[in-house]
């Protein structure tokens with residue numbers, strides 16, 4: 076089976092999780108990683124003091140991204156995002172908005188956050204459901220600390 080794992084990561088944690096999931100899912104098939112990139116990336120310093128990040132999050136903006144992905148040929152999707160101000164990252168908002176032909180696809184979502192609270196996955200889940208995507212597993216990870224048990228649960232949830 077072919078799975079697309081699309082993610083955005085600013086400080087590397089979401090990307091580390093993405094790579095761990097990719098490895099854990101090797102027995103299931105090919106997991107292609109797709110890094111969501113912004114047309115105009117946020118600066119790297121003092122992220123908490125960056126007004127563009129704050130307002131993009133609070134106003135649920137959809138900043139331009141460099142590329143989208145045609146998801147039609149994939150058997151399942153995995154979408155990952157950091158949590159900023161209790162919500163998923165704005166470029167992921169754009170990516171999902173532009174998703175086409177995702178209706179009926181199975182998806183696992185994961186978020187990376189400082190607190191790792193379960194409820195942090197809710198917004199991402201609802202956004203994807205509005206596109207007709209079927210969420211089979213939602214995981215809230217603290218930073219990059221995803222354990223073997225959770226990786227196995229993702230594998231089980233995606234099994235045909």
Ligand SMILES: Cc1cc2nc3c(=O)[nH]c(=O)nc-3n(C[C@H](O)[C@H](O)[C@H](O)COP(=O)(O)O)c2cc1C
Pocket residue numbers: 083084085086087088089090122123128156157158159160161162187188189190191192217218219
């Ligand atoms: C601007 C900003 C806002 C954040 N807001 C939250 C938050 O609301 N709740 C939380 O638990 N962590 C929050 N964090 C922590 C990040 O979610 C955490 O560091 C995450 O692992 C970052 O993922 P990344 O390394 O893939 O970019 C915030 C971090 C930044 C930079």
